Amino acid sequence: MSVMQHAWLGNYEVSSTSCTGLTFARHSHDECVIGVNLVGEEKVWLDRREFEAGPGSITLYNPGQIQGGGAADGAPWQFVSLYATADQLAADLGLAHMEFDRSLCFQPDLAQRLAGAVKAALSDDTLVRELQEEALVLMLGEVVNASGVRLPGSTTLGHNLIGRAQEVLAAQLHRSVSLDLLGDELGLSKFHLLRAFQKETGLSPRQWAMQLRTRRAKGLLRNGVAACEVAHHVGFADQSHLNRHFRAAYGMTPGHYQRLLNR
The missing domain is CATH 1.10.10.60 (Homeodomain-like)
Structure with missing residues (x-):
């Protein structure tokens, strides 16, 4: 038996799965895939290699990589997955090119936070989903760092530039301003926008707009x-x-x- 839920969080497709003994035939994806294992042992086949991913593990697949595997017959398995194009991830994180250097990271705390963001994306509350998109972008920076990819250095933004972001948010308070629009307005990636805004105000852009x-x-x-x-x-x-x-x-x-x- 398998229960799977899907949602879109900004430009990311996310899913949450609870199952018993589920296996996947060898396949590939056009997108980057990030898997977070919460319960159970996953046996992974990836590009002619085999390894296991237990609870707290984050699996990372580049576009086109052949993958397969799953849980043993009768074994419980819970995991969440995130799908994003390499170009989208690169743009959101301020990278010229995106390719994971490692296929497995053991990061229990980050895994739980990622899972929480994905599960919140399934909420019916639009604001809850939007706040999770901001949190997820920052967590993706942590995932990419853990995978061995170095992110560009933190951008130091002056008070005036963050003030400009606040002006945009205040002028359009009647609607939700997307991270894409705000980043384009300031000429920043979503990741660097969020880090700089939080450093200056202690809040994310949507939290600031809400207050x-x-x-x-x-x-x-x-x-x-x-x-x-x-x-x-x-x-x-x-x-x-x-x-x-x-x-x-x-x-x-x-x-x-x-x-x-x-x-």
Whole structure:
């Protein structure tokens, strides 16, 4: 028996699989494939080599490599997978060319974080998925480093450039600004944009936009605008999203906040 779920996270295809004794015939992919083994022992056949990948292992396949294998009959196996073109990975990480130097890395902590991001990508909440895309880009940098590929040095960005990114986010607060658009605006790869933005603000771009959205919502509520209208004005998907994020930030619902003001 096998249960498999698929989703798209930005430009990445991701999947989560729980199964017993699943095996794959020898095959190849057009994309780079990153596999994260969570439960069970995977026997891997890769380009005429054989090895095993246990829990905490990350397997890395370059486009066109012949691979196969799986779990033994009756053995439980849980894993997540990520698929991305080599060109997309290279662009996102600021590399001229992308090719894994190693096919197996044992990184239990990173494996669990990658698995968490992939599983969150299956959420129905758009914001949850978008935040995981940001986290995943940074984790992919760790994966590539672990595989033996050296990433370009960290870009030191001035306060003014991060300020420009904040201006773009603030001007389009009514909608989600993609990492691709923001990176193009600043002339940076997604990876270097995220690292620089977090270093400057302590938040990812979408987290920063959310706190601004919530702050502006508070101002509108203070001026007597109805909560249902506030959600629309500042770019929340609906009032329940506003309620959730407002409560997380300020410890009360928008309605409670307005009642306190009207006492």
